[in-house]
Amino acid sequence: MHTTIQPRAAAPVRRRRLSRRAIAVLGAALILAATLSACGGDDGPRLTIYSGRTSDLLGPLLERFADETGIEIDVRYGDSADLALLIDEEGDRSPADVFVSQSPGATGYLAEADRLEVLPDDVLELVDARYRSDAGQWVGLSGRVRTLVYNTDDVDSDQLPASVFDLTDERFRGQIGVSPSNGSFQDFVSAMRESVGDDRTLAWLEGLAANDVRTYSNNRAIVEAVGRGEIDYGLVNHYYNLRAKADDPAVASENHFFADGDLGGLILVTAASVVDTADDAAAAQRFVRFLLSEESQRYFAEETFEYPLVAGVEAVGDQPALDSLPAPVEDLSELGGDLRRTQELIDQSGIAG
């Protein structure tokens, strides 16, 4: 291979520009180091929240709580399941005091790993017994309802099915969207197993697969697909379509709630729990109680269209009343290690393939 070597050319010209760059990089590193050392210090009470709800939603509540109580809040936002894994992996050194979860499955994972403290009765009793753990390890904050979103251009309202079990009918072939990898769908399948047993659940999943069900990455993608008319129906949580309507009132999608008591209208609760590594359990419980205050509950309802779970606070929007919906799974955390059976059934049915 051939080599051309010429004496270095033009190097001195570049000298000034480059040292500026080096200084910029060094400066950035220094600022980083400074920010790093600026954290810490301060001896007041502090709470660390791991939140599966986003900062847009929880942030204002955290600020209000800090103002009211003088307790400093640190928060890590992320996907509920990832945060549950993180707490598990951090073990007894976890900085987490409170875990706010978007999905029952993530809370169930930590309950099964025995990482959650039992909450005091006065906190638990703020919500109906159906929306909290029997063992007292978590308490529901808000409810999200499973629903069938449909395209109003393509579907007449009298064609709408009464039960989620009807979706295996031939007339729905290729027209239904689901999200098998989504926590809400998985929780729904767990509930179905508990309600009608594994065999009928598997048969339903296989029926969907045989009916050319289409899979999407998440609820939002399903609602978008229905809005575009790519599919006629989708199994989702109720507030996604409300959000889509807020974005674009003309969008051709509507929620259909299954007949009273049908499993298709299952309610899924978002939950709060105190992690067993909490340094100051009293402060952590105080925060949970704050989330269940009337003010916070109303805020949840207004911001998210979700159902408030504390008695006396009304839901926003025209969805059916909370007590007309089927009860949630008795206690997902008590399904225990059996949750993996849900995954097996979903895999086995071929729905995701």
Next chain:
Amino acid sequence: MVDAAPPPPGTAPSLGPAPGPPPPGTADALPTPTRSPLLVVGALAAGALFATPFAYLLARALDDPTGVWAVVTSQRTTAPLWRTLQLGVLVTAASTVLGTGLAWLVIRTDLPGRRVWRAVVVLPLVIPSFVGANAFVAAFAPGGLLEELLGPLGIDASRDVRGLPAAFLVLTALSYPYVYLPVAARLAGLSPALEESARMLGRRPWAVFRTVVLPQAALAIGGGALLVLLYVISDFGAVQFVGFDTLTRRIYASRTLDPTVATGAGLLLAAVALAVTGIERAAARRNPPGVSLALRGARPQPLGRWRAPALAAVATVVGFALAAPVAVLGWWTFEGIRNPDARGPFGSVVGPTVSTAMVSVVTAVVAVAVVFPIARLTVRHRRASGGLAATLVVAGFALPGLVVALALVRLFVPTPLYGTYSLLVIAYVVHFGGQALRSSQAAVAAVPSRMEEAAQLLGAGRVRRLLSVELPLMRPALVAGGGLVLLNTMKELPITLLLSPLGHQALSTRVWQTAEQAYLYDAAVASLVLIALSGVLTWLLVIRRMEHLGR
């Protein structure tokens, strides 16, 4: 970024520790290239760090070895494995052709507007794959934007964008820069003499490319192709969005429901990554990089009547991979401005932009510094220890960020580093360091050892040799490698979410949070800021630094 010209005495370059400081009293001795214990120790220490995610998966598997074995051999993971491989091979093939072709056209020919192309051709790399896939689906799906635009004209442009074809298109569009960047750096540093001779002997552009350019760039092409493959098999965002069930989807879907399945799928992914990396390494060793110095600029290859078609080809690729997603994001932004009710409580993007820029620049510099000893060891000394470390470093890119993050949590949670920026940077480096390795190897190979010896005989000390002789020659390749790390760090999600110091805000998490909340318009604005920031940083720190050698 790494800089080339000799800085004033006393100013340390940003490269970090010089590889193996000279043992005291030996500075004037003749070179002893095969014995450098410090280099070996440094490489092994780095290798051990990079081995953490693999060790973590093994440790998890040992909790339930029979369960994991049953998972690994069952249809539940073998079918996704097959789909993963299919997608990986297809995308790698397409990206290799695109990336190589674009690099040659943009660096070595008289393509119109090539200076502009150089800046934009690499940008699709920074689009988070779930954003890219979302934009793609929103544009092309039945009832999507394209149908809305072209429908009235009677053109049916909508396609059923799902499964393998959709995953293939989206990932090819987002990952060809992995080939483009190292190849462009290699071409920029190549001596033009051979090409010019070939041209004078009457070879046409295509023949010059095939017989002269391609063989000299083969190693860079192979390294880039490997990165594409590893990236594709590790991707979750795009395959999740278009519904193509690969191993990473298996890991995510089962991570809390059935951790055994997640561990099994993770191990399969790791095995594929190590095997592919090992094979590529073996192939590369048989074909060591030639040394070629271009201290004068090459004259661009005239394309002649191929100028227009070439321009059309480049414009098509960039249009599809960059302009289309940006247009969709722009459309969402426009809708958000028109309809303020639809916007979420959008916070300022200034803080996240600044912290994203700082963390990713620091990460890129540290990554290059950490893998440099390994690069040197593998190229100059060909030590087995270096080879092992190199394989681990590169293969780690194929593991999902979630696995890397959890592995480092287990290792670092008892240390004071936990919860600091230092650990965040370490995690990024472990995940993305492999992208800087091949480029660093090319950089080391670009310095003829004869030249080093000459400088040494003339009495230049170790540091001075590094700064005044080696760095200027290594610069294009080092900068290209650092650039890849930079862009990947900016868009990384799981590591950022799980390992950031509490309260840290990054642009990627901003994009994710708003998308998660279904505030499409806000997600679009944050994505556009991310793309713009990466454009500015790549231009300032990467493209301009690569350029001065190959004009």
